Amino acid sequence: MNGPKVPFFTPTFQGHTKNILVRKLNYAHVSWLYHDFPLSSRIDPFHFPFPSGVVLSAISLSCTRRADPIESIELAQNSYMKAANGKVISEISTGEKRTYLKLEDIPLFLENLFIVTEDQKFYDHAGVDLSGISRALLINSQNKTIEQGGSTITQQLARNVYLSHDRTYNRKLSELIYAYQIERKKSKPEIMELYLNAIYFSNGAYGIEAASQYYFSKPTGELTKAELAFLAAIPNNPEYYNPLEHFDATKKRQERMLEYESLIKSTIKLDLSTPVDLYPDYVTYVHQELKNLVASSEGLYKSLQSTDVTIRKSAETELEKRSKSF
Incomplete structure (x- = not known):
């Protein structure tokens, strides 16, 4: 949906004002981002305390309304x-x-340990701990680097499921939005369960x-x-x-x-396990048979035999992806 162009805004940066241009952010997204937050935890995106001199550019908020379905977070398993x-x-x-x-x-002991060390306000916030973010931004501003993130457990879950671990402010903003959406759709126990598995x-x-x-x-x-x-x-x-x-x-x-x-004082002694692979030749044969069945059922045979390298490589990638989903 096309809306009016987003103008320049003048957020305050610890006593300084800097013009900031937010691109690729249509009016509908701006409206949702601001008005969907409850008053108790509202973040004004245009008065967000980023360190002086930082410019948000080319922010893509495709992770808002058009995000992957939050209700069906699925983690790959062995x-x-x-x-x-x-x-x-x-x-x-x-x-x-x-x-x-x-x-x-x-064990409840493990859950409590992560709450104490990672997010002491886990059961109180709506996905974002503003005091933690402010503290991290102040430290980052003083050091002129992105050393601390101030991420809640919900934000860490969002990062692990949907985003990269790049230390950029664009990624951080996306993380905040995903975290808020997760909190709207999932209960605290569900979030904790996903977090400890992710x-x-x-x-x-x-x-x-x-x-x-x-x-x-x-x-x-x-x-x-x-x-x-x-x-x-x-x-x-x-x-x-x-x-x-x-x-x-x-x-x-x-x-x-x-x-x-x-x-x-308890001694920690590692006892590393090794992957089970008792009959590698037979397993390789079964894997290939599976790929043949997938290629046949998904109509990939013709593309896999194409003389066009691009088409063949694309088909091989798709075959690997679909075979792993079985």
């Missing part, structure tokens, strides 16, 4: 190939190793169950509190707190997160 006797012979993932857990199967624990492990199985070779429900806290230390910075490369740094953060000395 698939397993089993023998006739039920034994797993191959573990298949699409690049994200994940086994989904319901919230009731996740976040990255380094080394290809997504979600608490995949992390538990990978680092300790046992299900989440069997972890000690010290082990749960050790895993909870990773998502804050999966590269820096990668236990395989920076074990001591991960352990120190775990200790900062715990308040009981007995847990702090």
Whole structure:
């Protein structure tokens, strides 16, 4: 829908005024962005306290009304190939190793640990903690870098599901909008469940169950509190707190997160699991047969045999995508 052109606005930046031009933002989106927020948590997009000198340009708000359906957030999970006797012979993932857990199967201790360390106002805000954002913006302005994000658990979920991890203000604005939409459609327990299954624990492990199985070779429900806290230390910075490369740094953060000395002194011993792949040649054959069936049922054979490299590559990409969805 085309609306009137968005004019220049003059937001206030800590005592300074800067002209700011918001492009690709039609009137309908401006109206929704402002008026859909409840008064208690309204954000004025044109008086948002960005550091002096920052210009928002070419912002795409396709993530608002036309966003992916918030009601049906689905996270990719591992698939397993089993023998006739039920034994797993191959573990298949699409690049994200994940086994989904319901919230009731996740220890309350872990949930509370993330609330204390990541988002203490989780049950009070509507997706955005304005005080946290203001604090992060002040620190970023002082350091002239984007070092802190002030993201709530809901914002982190939005980032993991819909966005990249680029440290830009455009991404941050999209994150705020997605978070607000998620809060409108999902309950707090649903958001927490999705969050604990979506976040990255380094080394290809997504979600608490995949992390538990990978680092300790046992299900989440069997972890000690010290082990749960050790895993909870990773998502804050999966590269820096990668236990395989920076074990001591991960352990120190775990200790900062715990308040009981007995847990702090608990020894953490990793017991890494390896992917199940008992019969690789047979599994490869089954994968190829699956691709042949998908290519036949989806009408991709002709494109796969095309002499046009572009068409063939496109068909191969589509075949890989559709095969993984089975």
